[in-house]
Amino acid sequence: MIRKSALWIVVSGILFSIILAGCNGEGESDSEGSGAEGQTEEINLNEEVQNDGEIIEDGSLTYGLVSDSPFEGILNSAFLAAAPDGQVVQFFDEALLAVNKDFEITNDGAATFEMSDDNKTITIQIKDNVNWHDGEPVKAEDLQFAYEVIGSPDYVGSHYGSLIQMVEGMDAYNSGEADEISGIEIIDEKTLSITYTEASPAILNGIWSTPLPKHYLGDISVPDIPSSKEVRENPIGFGPFKVDRIVAGESAQYSRNDDYWKGKPKLASITLKIVNPNTVLQSLENGEVDIAETFPTDQYPNAADGENYQIIGGINNSYTYLSFKLGHYDTEKKENVMDRPKLQNKDLRKAMGYALDMEQIAENFYHGLSFPATTLIVPFFEGYHDETIEGFPYNVEKAEELLDEAGYVDVDGDGYREDPDGEEFIINFLARSGSDTSEPMAKYFIQSWNDIGLNVELVDGRLHEFNSFNKMVDDDEQKVDVFISGWGVGTDVDPSGIYGRKMPYNNSRFVSEENDELLEAALSEEAFDTKRRKEIYNEWQAYMYEESPVIPILYSYKLLGVNNRVKDYSFDTTIFGTCEEVGVTEETAE
Amino acid sequence: MWKFVVRRILIMIPQLVVLSVLVFILAKVMPGDALSGLVETPGVDSSTIEDMRTNLGINDPVHVQYLNWIKGLSQGDLGTSYIHQRPVLELLEARLWNTVYLSAAILFLTYLIAIPLGITAGRFHDSLVDKLIVGYNYVTYATPLFIFALLMLFVFGFQLQWFPTGGSTDINLEPETFSYYMDKIYHLLLPALSGALLATVGTIQYLRNEIIDTKMKDFIKTAKSKGVPEAKIYSHHILRNSFLPIAAFLGYEITGLITGSIFLESIFSYPGIGQLFLQSISQRDFSVVTALVMVTGVATLIGTLLSDIILSLVDPRIRVE
Numbered sequence: 059m060i061r062k063s064a065l066w067i068v069v070s071g072i073l074f075s076i077i078l079a080g081c082n083g084e085g086e087s088d089s090e091g092s093g094a095e096g097q098t099e100e101i102n103l104n105e106e107v108q109n110d111g112e113i114i115e116d117g118s119l120t121y122g123l124v125s126d127s128p129f130e131g132i133l134n135s136a137f138l139a140a141a142p143d144g145q146v147v148q149f150f151d152e153a154l155l156a157v158n159k160d161f162e163i164t165n166d167g168a169a170t171f172e173m174s175d176d177n178k179t180i181t182i183q184i185k186d187n188v189n190w191h192d193g194e195p196v197k198a199e200d201l202q203f204a205y206e207v208i209g210s211p212d213y214v215g216s217h218y219g220s221l222i223q224m225v226e227g228m229d230a231y232n233s234g235e236a237d238e239i240s241g242i243e244i245i246d247e248k249t250l251s252i253t254y255t256e257a258s259p260a261i262l263n264g265i266w267s268t269p270l271p272k273h274y275l276g277d278i279s280v281p282d283i284p285s286s287k288e289v290r291e292n293p294i295g296f297g298p299f300k301v302d303r304i305v306a307g308e309s310a311q312y313s314r315n316d317d318y319w320k321g322k323p324k325l326a327s328i329t330l331k332i333v334n335p336n337t338v339l340q341s342l343e344n345g346e347v348d349i350a351e352t353f354p355t356d357q358y359p360n361a362a363d364g365e366n367y368q369i370i371g372g373i374n375n376s377y378t379y380l381s382f383k384l385g386h387y388d389t390e391k392k393e394n395v396m397d398r399p400k401l402q403n404k405d406l407r408k409a410m411g412y413a414l415d416m417e418q419i420a421e422n423f424y425h426g427l428s429f430p431a432t433t434l435i436v437p438f439f440e441g442y443h444d445e446t447i448e449g450f451p452y453n454v455e456k457a458e459e460l461l462d463e464a465g466y467v468d469v470d471g472d473g474y475r476e477d478p479d480g481e482e483f484i485i486n487f488l489a490r491s492g493s494d495t496s497e498p499m500a501k502y503f504i505q506s507w508n509d510i511g512l513n514v515e516l517v518d519g520r521l522h523e524f525n526s527f528n529k530m531v532d533d534d535e536q537k538v539d540v541f542i543s544g545w546g547v548g549t550d551v552d553p554s555g556i557y558g559r560k561m562p563y564n565n566s567r568f569v570s571e572e573n574d575e576l577l578e579a580a581l582s583e584e585a586f587d588t589k590r591r592k593e594i595y596n597e598w599q600a601y602m603y604e605e606s607p608v609i610p611i612l613y614s615y616k617l618l619g620v621n622n623r624v625k626d627y628s629f630d631t632t633i634f635g636t637c638e639e640v641g642v643t644e645e646t647a648e
Numbered sequence: 649m650w651k652f653v654v655r656r657i658l659i660m661i662p663q664l665v666v667l668s669v670l671v672f673i674l675a676k677v678m679p680g681d682a683l684s685g686l687v688e689t690p691g692v693d694s695s696t697i698e699d700m701r702t703n704l705g706i707n708d709p710v711h712v713q714y715l716n717w718i719k720g721l722s723q724g725d726l727g728t729s730y731i732h733q734r735p736v737l738e739l740l741e742a743r744l745w746n747t748v749y750l751s752a753a754i755l756f757l758t759y760l761i762a763i764p765l766g767i768t769a770g771r772f773h774d775s776l777v778d779k780l781i782v783g784y785n786y787v788t789y790a791t792p793l794f795i796f797a798l799l800m801l802f803v804f805g806f807q808l809q810w811f812p813t814g815g816s817t818d819i820n821l822e823p824e825t826f827s828y829y830m831d832k833i834y835h836l837l838l839p840a841l842s843g844a845l846l847a848t849v850g851t852i853q854y855l856r857n858e859i860i861d862t863k864m865k866d867f868i869k870t871a872k873s874k875g876v877p878e879a880k881i882y883s884h885h886i887l888r889n890s891f892l893p894i895a896a897f898l899g900y901e902i903t904g905l906i907t908g909s910i911f912l913e914s915i916f917s918y919p920g921i922g923q924l925f926l927q928s929i930s931q932r933d934f935s936v937v938t939a940l941v942m943v944t945g946v947a948t949l950i951g952t953l954l955s956d957i958i959l960s961l962v963d964p965r966i967r968v969e
Contacts, residue, residue, distance in 0.1 A: 127927040128919040130732045137733060214733065216700065284733035306742055307919040309819040331815055334917045336798065340806040346813065525932060529679040 103371040106628035107620045111643030116326035119624065119642055121149075122333035122347030124354065128307025129332065133293040134275075135268040136207050137215040137284040142332075145351065146304075148635050149312050149328055150191070151295030154184060154201065155267040157634070160441040161549040162262045162588070168196070168296065168319050169267065177257035177586055180265065184248040188319045190271050191294040191301075198250035200269035202242050205252075206231075207270060209239060210280045221264045226253045259585045263550045271295075298323040298638035308332050323638035324626075342367045342619045345647030350619035351632060355427045358617060366647070371617040372629030375438040376546040377431050378612040380414075382407050383541070385567030386534040393560050394567040401485075401539060404606055405464040410540070411450035411609040412457035413510045414503065420612055423495045427617065431610035433599040439551045442592055444599045450609060457510045466511075474513035485514045488530060488541035491521035503542070514540075531565050542611065549633075551595065552581060557602070568607030576601060621647050653957065660949050668721070671941045672714050675934045704730060717938070726942075727935035731928070736939045740921070746816050747920035750843075750909065753836050755901055757844035762851035763894075769852065770859025770890070771882060781852065789849045793842075794911045800842040801915060811838035814917035839916040843909055851894060858890035895962050899955025903948045 123129065129142035135151055138144055156167030163171060169184040188196045205225065208217050211234045222228060226241025241253040254261060271294055278286050288294075293301055296319070299312035309331040314323050333341050335354045339361055341347045353361065353369060361369055385396035401407060416430035432449030435442050461467075465478030477483040485507070489500035500521060507514040517537050522530065530538055543565075545556060554577040556563045576598040585591035602608070620627055623644040631637060701707050705716065720727055726736035769781040805813035812818070812835050821828045862868060863886060871881050910922035921940065928936040 126914055126917075127923055128917075132733050139731070139733075214700070214703070285735065285738065290734075303819060305815070305817055305819050308815045308817075308917065311819045329819060331819070332917050334814060334915060336915065337801060337806070337813060340802065341813065344806055344809065524930075526679045 103615060103617075104368065105370060105372050105630065106626075107368055107370055107622075107624050109622060109625040109643055111623070111625060113324055113625050113641030113643055114645065117324070117642035117645070118327040118329070119325055119348045119640070120346065120647070121145075121328055121330045122338065122341055122350040122619075123330055124333050124335055124338050124350055124352055126335055131290045131304075131306055132284045133301075133304075134270070134284065134289045136204055136217060136270055137289070139216060146310055146330060147293075147295075148297075149299040149310075149330070149637055150293065150297045150301050150315075151268065152297045152635055153268045154182065154188075154196075155265065157549070160439060160588070161551065163265060163267070167267075173261075173586075177261075177583060178255075179251050179253040180261060181245070181249065181251040182267065185319060186248065187317075188296055189317055190274070190296050191315060192271075192274070193317070194271070194273050195247070196269055196296050197247050197272075198244045200272050201267065202239075202244060202250060203272040203276065204266065204268060204270040205239055205242055207275075207280055207283065208266070212280045214281055214284070217266070219264075221254075221258075221260055222266055224254045224256065224258070226255050257583045257586070258581050259583075259591060260550070260552055260581055262586075263552065269296075297635075299325075299328055302327075318638060320638055324641035325637075328637075338619065342621065345621060347619075348621040348624050348642070348647055349627065353617035353619040355424060355615070355617055358425050358427055361619065364619075367619055367621045369617055369619055370627075370629060371427075371615045372633075373436065373438050374546075374614045374616045375436055375548065376544060376614065377434075377436050377610050378428075378542065378544045378614075379431070379434075380411065380540060380542050380609040380611055381566045382568075382607055383534060383538055383566065384607055385569070387532075387562050387564075387567060394564050394569045396567055396569050398567075403464050403466075404604075405460040406466060407606045407609065408450065409457040409460040409464075409466075409510060410507060410512065411606060412453045412460070413506045413512075414450070414611065415452040415506065416450070416611055417452065419499070419502065423499055424612070424614065428612040428614040431613045432603075434553060434557070434602050434608065434610055435551060435595060435599055436547060436613055438547075441588075442551045442595050444596045447599055447603050449603075454510060461510060461512075468511060473511070474508075475511040483513060485512060486517050486537050486539045487514050488517045488527065488538045489521050490527045490543070491523055496521055532562065534567065553577070553598075554581065557608075566607040568605065570605070572601060573598075573605075623647060652960065653953070656953050656956065660953070663949060664946065667945045668718065668942060669714070671938050671945070672717060673710070675938050675941075676710055676713070678932065721942070726939040729928075729933050729936045731931050731933040732936075736935050739924070739936065740939065740943065743919055743921050743924050746918060747909075747913070747922065749832070749836060750840060750912065750918060750920060753840035754843040754847060754909070757840055758847045758851060761844060762848035763855065765848065766852040766855025767859065767882075767887070770856040770863070773856065773860050778856075781856075785849055785852050788846045791846060793846055793909075794915065796846055797839070797842040797912055797915045800838060804838055811835075816918055835918075839909075839912045839918055843912050850897070854893045854897075855890055858893060859886055862886045862889045892959070892963055896955050896959040898958060899951040899953070901951075902954060903944075903951030 123142055123145050125142050127142075129146055130140050132138060132140070132143050133147050135147060135153075138147060152168070154167055154169035155163040155171060156165075158164050165171065168188045169182050171183070172181045173179070174181070182198075182201065184196055184198065184201075186195075190196055205222065205228075207213060208215070208222055209225075209228050209232050211232060218232070223232075225239060227236060227239045228241065230236035231239045241255075242250060243253070244250045252265075274294055275283055275286075275288055278288065283289055290306065291304055293304075296315075298315055298318045298320070300315050302311040302313050304310045309329065312328040312330070314326050316322055331347070333347055333350060335357075338347075338350045338353065339357055342350055342361075342364065343366065345366065353371075358369065361367075382401045383398060384401060385394060385398050387393075388395050396402075420426060420428040420430060430449060430451070433444055433447045435444070437443040437445075461475060466475040466483065468475050469480050470476065475483060487500070487504060487507075489503070490496060500516065504514045504516070517530070527541075527543075531541055531543065547553070547556075555561055557568070557573065558564060558577055559569045559574055576594060579585060580591055580594045580598065585594060616629070616632075618629065618632065623642045623646075625641050625643050627640045631640060698707075705713060708716075717727065724737070726740070728734065729736050729739055732739050765781050765784075769778045772778050801813060804810050816832060816835050817828065818831050818835075821831050868881060868885060871885060909920075910926055912918065913920040913923040914926070924936065925940050927933075928940070
């Protein structure tokens, strides 16, 4: 399911939705403060649209892609980089292997698989009735071609990841030494096997199984593929809908693929068009779009009483976190070094967590569309998220107690605590600008920490813009002690990419042998047993909760606006791409 | 005349060089690059990103990057957009026309509204009509475009549903047919009108003031005393003179055609250059940003040149020799 995870790659997309939620129209921002106050009831979101009607035959639907800029138009899974393009692709293309709720591959997709006894080789068999939109069968060589494109020395996309690099012979192919990838073997027209250099359960989570039509793209040189007509104007796939026409950057017209391997999709046609976040509410109200993805959370208070549409949603695969700078990244050795003494005391870190009233933050800044986070594995991964960890519920007494015990007490009577040596103790807090709520939120954090006697100041006395914020975090600038940021985590539960010893994205720079061991164990052969793997991740979550180098603050909901005539559309549709089941119960939108 | 034009063009060369250095250095000083926006899903390691940086030349020293860029520029190659994965030139071409159509429509509508109003206000100045027109001018001068455009969209697009609310065309129409072009104009109308209604300020004010000024001049009094009909005085003597500043402004307006309208394009989801510019800055898509600033810079220089040429054609008094 890498294709889907690709939807989440662009950080601006993710961070804007978490952190900057609320930076849209000038008109809407006023209602924010007033709308949120006194709104204490639990948010009750349906995951699926409620509709008792009968699906009509040959209906058509208008899908609104909510974005303030045109989609880029790289409509090919191997080169896909931006979330809007992913939404255009989802209707006509898909991966061969389906996934379950834990995003592990199953045999329910367009292909089935079998692992070898040593768990190093996966054999993939494509079903006979799986055909490209132009009638050609989807062959084993098409999947091989996808690996050849991504592994090509001339490849310019961002999908050449560690799992693809783990395919036997990929290194030699990527450096141009070999003409073919030795680990990929075509057994017959519809079957191939992929051999990895080591056995890892990551294969079950993150294997690349989206083929590229070799008969269609094979003659184009790799660097030219993303700009070719075959990708931008007339892309083909084997998904439930065919692309009829694309108006660059603004709309797309699809018609039903009668030859779809799961059977005839219920809708006869889909029109996709870009909808500006400022006008999405009006577009839903007058039926101009049937589905709005993603509905901006800052407009939720205005949308809650819609008559002809419903707001549905589910838990996002992202979280906001408070991170403590504990070291730096050694670019020579390419690993994190934990060498900054200032915040090494974990009770101090925990106290800073207990000092924050995350419930209040979620309610007042996010209209209740976020809720306090507890662990570093989001509840989006239902099977892996450990519910028994309680996180850091607001508790000032406990925070003060922890600080007292750790020796952070106010010795000179200025109202702020000094460090255990009695020296002045100032924590520098880096916060990001960008939305109407950034400033009050940063102030709220500082106030909360002041309340437990910690002297916290903003780095440079102000907020920092997105790119300079990232640069300061990545470069481990000395003037940054703590910062708040967010992660979108894709569909692979493995957190080692952002918490591993070698990872530059591990921006707290926290390292420990136990951490290494747990993360490695979760990717080792013993973890092929899903139950064991879950145990290991539970241990890891508990360990990270105990150490608290990073404190998760908020999980959030993703919202979708859906017209009442739409049936069988849910939050899961957007994740698992099952748009062939969606139908409408009226000819025209209400 | 030719000497004048050639001299102006020669002066443009050092201006362009300075512009290119400035643009490039400023772009590079901004923190982050097109790849720093990528958050890798766990499993993709950072060396991949570093390799991509090296391949894209982001890791080269700045002066090497600048020379490469200038080399490409001189061969008409504006570079490749990382975010869009296609040559910048193609990208601009795809977006440029939408912006040109939109701006041409705005310009046309602006003159269509402003010239009659300006003439009326000037001819009957201090009358009730004049006061109304001046009042309209003050209101539009004080109204921010992004609010006004949203309001127009809300009232005429969503409430009354007279106009489409976004995009440049309806996807269901066969391209290159008559109804396709009519539909494009239909989509253009509301954003163009929103832009034009606020853009009239300058033209109305200039025209009104010029007419009032000219009206007081001696040669008009002479004409009047000679018994030349009022209508003829206006059409022959006053208007010709009063159009001078408007004509001079045309060159700058043409620059506006290319820079486009960021707010309008964004509010009406109209894919043009302005929107691309904003998006590229926030995503640090440097090749697009630098190319767009260069193109805009060149357009401004050409626009100024055009203004001077037009002015020297219509008004021999100020011809520079």
